[in-house]
Amino acid sequence: MRSSRYFLPTLKETPADAQIASHRLMLRAGMIRQGAAGIYSWLPMGLKVLRKIEQIVREEQDAAGAQEVLMPTIQAADLWVESGRYDDYGDEMLRIEDRHGRKMLYGPTNEEMITDIFRKEIKSYRDLPKNLYHIQWKFRDERRPRFGVMRGREFLMKDAYSFDLTAEDGQKSYNAMFVAYLRTFARLGLKAIPMRADTGPIGGDLSHEFIVLAETGESEVFFDKAFDGLDPMVEAAAGADLQPIVDEWTSHYAATDEIHDADNCPVDAGNLITGRGIEVGHIFFFGEKYSKPMNATVQGPDGDTVPVQMGSYGVGVSRLVGAIIEACHDENGIVWPEAVAPFKVGLMNLRAKDEECTAACDKLYQQLTAAGIEVLYDDTDTGAGAKFANMDLIGLPYQLAVGPRGLKNGVVEVKDRKSGEKLELTPEEAIAKLTA
Known part of the structure; x- marks a missing residue:
């Protein structure tokens, strides 16, 4: 592409409202322009990077056995009422009505919709396991959208949803996504550390967030230097037992500042690394939280009808553009890893x-x-x-x-x-x- 023909509106000066490196550099490098608070247009160079990240995410999801679908951005509120989350989700949900007075919402996530699709089509344990994902725009009405694409209101996200007969099978699906995430972030040129996390409004009792190290990260993180010896490009053969790999990565201490207890840290000072990090992925196993109230059941091998065991797995695709820049820049500008360079x-x-x-x-x-x-x-x-x-x-x-x-x-x-x-x-x- 010749620069004389390319739409690349770079800026010499840093916009006054850009507070962090990725926001400043994405604006100056002509990657994005703001349309409204927390909502951005992606210009040619920014979109090229976004699509390259999206493709790497897609390839690793496919390799892990997930199947791609595409769900709409606008969802019926009835599904969320049925699951019990319509009122619980909070002000971040953009609630709207269509011309007929039907309550709708701009999806912040898709647990309800995918559960509805599943329950209408899958009736037998013989059709399990299933893992369905899509890469779609989401909207969460952040009270204070800031930091460019790092904390915007509209964002591109990969979200996957697993369906299994038993909790043991559900753990296997969780492990497959855990390993897929390790590989994804490594291919993007990032060092990501999985940390046990709060499940928040998604629910369940098993969750890990993947934190990318960056000097300008939003959270302070503490982790065992043993992570330096682990290879994230794990070879995961189809049907292989991935529990030993997950155990190896979760056996070492890692915590954000929210839960780190300096007085009771199991790692001595000589082996504890402190840094800053950015969350780029979050995975959850929540069992029957959605399948039970929404009657997503299958007939088991003994003839009984049982709720399926579910998990969900998110990667902030557009957020990753900012995260990569936060981790890969110097005083002169961006330093792209080759895999995602425009x-x-x-x-x-x-x-x-x-x-x-x-x-x-x-x-x-x-x-x-x-x-x-x-x-x-x-x-x-x-x-x-x-x-x-x-x-x-x-x-x-x-x-x-x-x-x-x-x-x-x-x-x-x-x-x-x-x-x-x-x-x-x-x-x-x-x-x-x-x-x-």
């Missing part, structure tokens, strides 16, 4: 009016594109300093700079955005490095 290479023509520079850049652009590399080609007639600053701001993994001085010596400059390492290479060597 483009892999930022190609800069440092002298757009120079015919030799333009010809060399055009050739490099064609070669990289033909090799399947996503390139943002800055072909604009602006100063070299502004081009370098802009590329640092948007944070693509590699920068490829072509200028008349280098071309006279037969070289171009390749910069690794994360390490800052710069190499002078021939154009052929640069292509080989960037396509390796």
Whole structure:
């Protein structure tokens, strides 16, 4: 994509209302624009990142045996009345009426709707287990929406729901999602630590939240340094017993500041790591909380009708964009992990009016594109300093700079955005490095 044609409205100055790094950088890098408090439009570069994160989340859900559906954003209030949550959920729920006076709501989550779908279609234990998920926009009317996409009112979320015959089977579904989450966050270039959590309005008595470490995180976290030796890219063969993996990850101490007790911490000071973290995922097993009041039952092997055992599993897809930036930035801008970067290479023509520079850049652009590399080609007639600053701001993994001085010596400059390492290479060597 040529910059001269791309819609990328970057900002030199930081908007006054942007309080944290991800909000500042997403606005400055032209990724989002605010439409109303806590509600954002996603511009081309922001949307590219959002879709890449969404796809990694989807791939790991599919690999874990979950099946994708798509439920609407607007739900009938009757289902929530039936489950007992319509009045209990609180002011975060946006309650509305249609033209016929029917009570509706903009879904903050989907336990009721998926339970209704399940109970109408599944009647026998022979059809279990099932795990259904979707990736859909949600709305929660935050009292104080702030921090950009980190605490907005409208957000994109992956929510999955498992249905099992027994609590033991339900634990297996929970474990499968636990491992899928470890893999998902690792693929996104993040270090995520599972921590036992309060179930809140979702309900149940088993829950873990996944916390990504970031210096600007919203919560202070405490955890055993033994986590450093654990590999999140766990190979989980179909049908394998995942309990030992879950046990390994949950046997080490990890707590947010809300529940950490310094006087009774089981980890000695030499092995306790303190940092800050951002919640990016939350999983729950709540048994019969929804299936019982909503009569989601199946006929068991002995002929008796029993409520199914349920769990739910959420990942904040749009929130992850902000979380990745919070964990991956420096004083000059974003530093994207390659897996989610909007483009892999930022190609800069440092002298757009120079015919030799333009010809060399055009050739490099064609070669990289033909090799399947996503390139943002800055072909604009602006100063070299502004081009370098802009590329640092948007944070693509590699920068490829072509200028008349280098071309006279037969070289171009390749910069690794994360390490800052710069190499002078021939154009052929640069292509080989960037396509390796």
